[in-house]
Amino acid sequence: MQKYPDHLANYLETVNKELKIMIQRLKTPETLKNAMDYSLQAGGKRIRPMLIFSTLAAFKKDVAIGLPVACAVEMVHTYSLIHDDLPAMDNDDFRRGKPTNHKMYGEATAILAGDGLLTYSFQIISEIKQLSAEKRLAIINELAKASGPEGMVAGQIADMEGENQNLQLTELEYIHTHKTGKLLTFCVKVGAILADADKATIDLLEQFGYHIGLAFQIRDDILDVEGTIEQIGKDVGSDREKQKSTYPKILTLNGAKNKLKEHIAKAEGILESLPIDTGQLSFITELIAKRDR
Amino acid sequence: MQKYPDHLANYLETVNKELKIMIQRLKTPETLKNAMDYSLQAGGKRIRPMLIFSTLAAFKKDVAIGLPVACAVEMVHTYSLIHDDLPAMDNDDFRRGKPTNHKMYGEATAILAGDGLLTYSFQIISEIKQLSAEKRLAIINELAKASGPEGMVAGQIADMEGENQNLQLTELEYIHTHKTGKLLTFCVKVGAILADADKATIDLLEQFGYHIGLAFQIRDDILDVEGTIEQIGKDVGSDREKQKSTYPKILTLNGAKNKLKEHIAKAEGILESLPIDTGQLSFITELIAKRDR
Numbered sequence: 001m002q003k004y005p006d007h008l009a010n011y012l013e014t015v016n017k018e019l020k021i022m023i024q025r026l027k028t029p030e031t032l033k034n035a036m037d038y039s040l041q042a043g044g045k046r047i048r049p050m051l052i053f054s055t056l057a058a059f060k061k062d063v064a065i066g067l068p069v070a071c072a073v074e075m076v077h078t079y080s081l082i083h084d085d086l087p088a089m090d091n092d093d094f095r096r097g098k099p100t101n102h103k104m105y106g107e108a109t110a111i112l113a114g115d116g117l118l119t120y121s122f123q124i125i126s127e128i129k130q131l132s133a134e135k136r137l138a139i140i141n142e143l144a145k146a147s148g149p150e151g152m153v154a155g156q157i158a159d160m161e162g163e164n165q166n167l168q169l170t171e172l173e174y175i176h177t178h179k180t181g182k183l184l185t186f187c188v189k190v191g192a193i194l195a196d197a198d199k200a201t202i203d204l205l206e207q208f209g210y211h212i213g214l215a216f217q218i219r220d221d222i223l224d225v226e227g228t229i230e231q232i233g234k235d236v237g238s239d240r241e242k243q244k245s246t247y248p249k250i251l252t253l254n255g256a257k258n259k260l261k262e263h264i265a266k267a268e269g270i271l272e273s274l275p276i277d278t279g280q281l282s283f284i285t286e287l288i289a290k291r292d293r
Numbered sequence: 294m295q296k297y298p299d300h301l302a303n304y305l306e307t308v309n310k311e312l313k314i315m316i317q318r319l320k321t322p323e324t325l326k327n328a329m330d331y332s333l334q335a336g337g338k339r340i341r342p343m344l345i346f347s348t349l350a351a352f353k354k355d356v357a358i359g360l361p362v363a364c365a366v367e368m369v370h371t372y373s374l375i376h377d378d379l380p381a382m383d384n385d386d387f388r389r390g391k392p393t394n395h396k397m398y399g400e401a402t403a404i405l406a407g408d409g410l411l412t413y414s415f416q417i418i419s420e421i422k423q424l425s426a427e428k429r430l431a432i433i434n435e436l437a438k439a440s441g442p443e444g445m446v447a448g449q450i451a452d453m454e455g456e457n458q459n460l461q462l463t464e465l466e467y468i469h470t471h472k473t474g475k476l477l478t479f480c481v482k483v484g485a486i487l488a489d490a491d492k493a494t495i496d497l498l499e500q501f502g503y504h505i506g507l508a509f510q511i512r513d514d515i516l517d518v519e520g521t522i523e524q525i526g527k528d529v530g531s532d533r534e535k536q537k538s539t540y541p542k543i544l545t546l547n548g549a550k551n552k553l554k555e556h557i558a559k560a561e562g563i564l565e566s567l568p569i570d571t572g573q574l575s576f577i578t579e580l581i582a583k584r585d586r
Contacts, residue, residue, distance in 0.1 A: 107381030
């Protein structure tokens with residue numbers, strides 16, 4: 001993974017610690033706690049928290065106010081990975097180079113760890129005392145829409161139904177804007193909400209989220225063709241094996257690379273048009289474009 | 294099933310219709326919509342909505358204000374049944390006399406339908422325009438606590454870990470207060486919150502919820518020994534088959550029946566002590582005590 005500069009690496013450390021505390025304080029059977037903690041600490045890039053913090057930084061706000069939401073969104077992301085890896089879904093044994101949750105704890109516990117993380121994320125947001133009730137509610141509403149049956153879950157089901165089919169580009173984009181894009185967009189949007197941004201700025205940041213969401217997925221597809229198992233921590237070529245439609249398959253590898261550049265250019269263009277300090281957001285954008293895992 | 298009196302049967306009809314509308318309006322792939330709708334409409338008793346409405350009625354409030362929360366809690370309950378029935382969990386093929394969700398739609402879709410229902414429930418509560426932000430937030434917080442890793446999910450994992458073990462009564466009570474009790478208690482509590490009840494009354498109603506929650510489960514265990522498949526719609530004796538600890542097993546069948554009476558008497562005692570019109574709550578309590586499915 002590309003190294004984060006020190007101040008971002010510090011945020012990452014803070015998120016990791018806070019997630020640990022949030023799980024440890026739960027009064028619940030140890031097995032569940034361990035299973036929830038295991039996948040939360042399994043070494044993700046924390047792109048979503050970074051997007052929240054970087055958006056807050058763009059508005060010159062104290063990034064600390066984004067910490068509980070950053071943890072909540074990381075729980076939602078992690079729950080989706082746990083359920084996605086299950087034998088009935090993608091049936092993956094490894095994730096980020098480590099055994100998947102169900103390989104460690106069994107399927108039943110993995111299902112419940114995912115359920116627990118999803119539910120807990122809403123509890124955490126509802127308890128952020130520093131924020132007004134209106135703001136907490138707006139964040140909960142956005143998170144539910146981004147991750148629920150019109151968001152991430154819609155993307156998952158469309159992804160599944162698209163296996164063994166030759167999808168059109170618009171169908172593939174539906175899958176990825178829903179499966180990945182909406183939660184990434186949520187992060188940027190929530191940063192803007194926390195910073196009391198005006199509606200026009202929030203709308204632009206949503207478009208930014210759309211482009212980095214697709215860029216993220218195109219890079220993923222390219223990595224699946226070009227990467228090595230050391231780099232991405234899961235089986236290379238697993239998309240091909242599952243007969244999944246991918247950007248390289250629809251557009252050729254070069255076409256996919258051009259599409260990636262296009263989305264990154266649009267994302268950068270939006271950032272440049274905003275009268276805020278988007279340096280960190282620009283860094284994350286570049287990270288998404290060039291990441292090697 | 295015991296028949297509800299007409300006015301309660303009308304609530305039930307309203308809940309069924311509203312749930313259908315809530316699912317139909319979703320912009321999401323048809324498969325997911327159908328799977329969510331299937332289990333929501335699979336003929337539950339709607340005890341949880343009834344508890345919300347009956348609590349509101351006790352305070353002489355318009356029960357209509359409880360409808361969206363009633364639908365949300367039914368979604369949470371239904372998600373828990375879908376995941377609980379999965380092969381990796383209880384591996385049940387039938388529920389209420391109909392094929393379980395994964396038998397109809399496959400495991401992957403069933404997992405996602407559950408995830409979708411859970412997430413959507415929080416969205417629905419966050420969008421109840423008639424309620425203040427504070428109230429919506431309080432309800433979301435209570436729902437997350439009742440159903441999350443310190444509530445229902447904790448009960449599920451403890452239940453699973455208790456298989457093939459001889460549990461003590463306190464361990465069995467932990468399982469059931471968490472797996473079933475907390476969500477039933479949520480319903481009574483949320484009715485009281487919607488009715489602006491004072492803290493002392495809410496506390497008493499929480500105790501009432503505790504007792505009917507345990508009564509509900511003891512009746513379930515008794516039915517598992519005495520019921521017929523026509524009555525309960527799932528395999529009789531399935532607890533024994535799975536080597537689950539039950540009230541009859543720990544206390545004998547007669548002991549379990551006495552315990553049931555005890556909790557019902559305590560629940561009734563609390564209702565009688567309250568200066569509100571608890572007639573409908575008392576009816577539901579009796580229904581829980583005597584239900585034959």
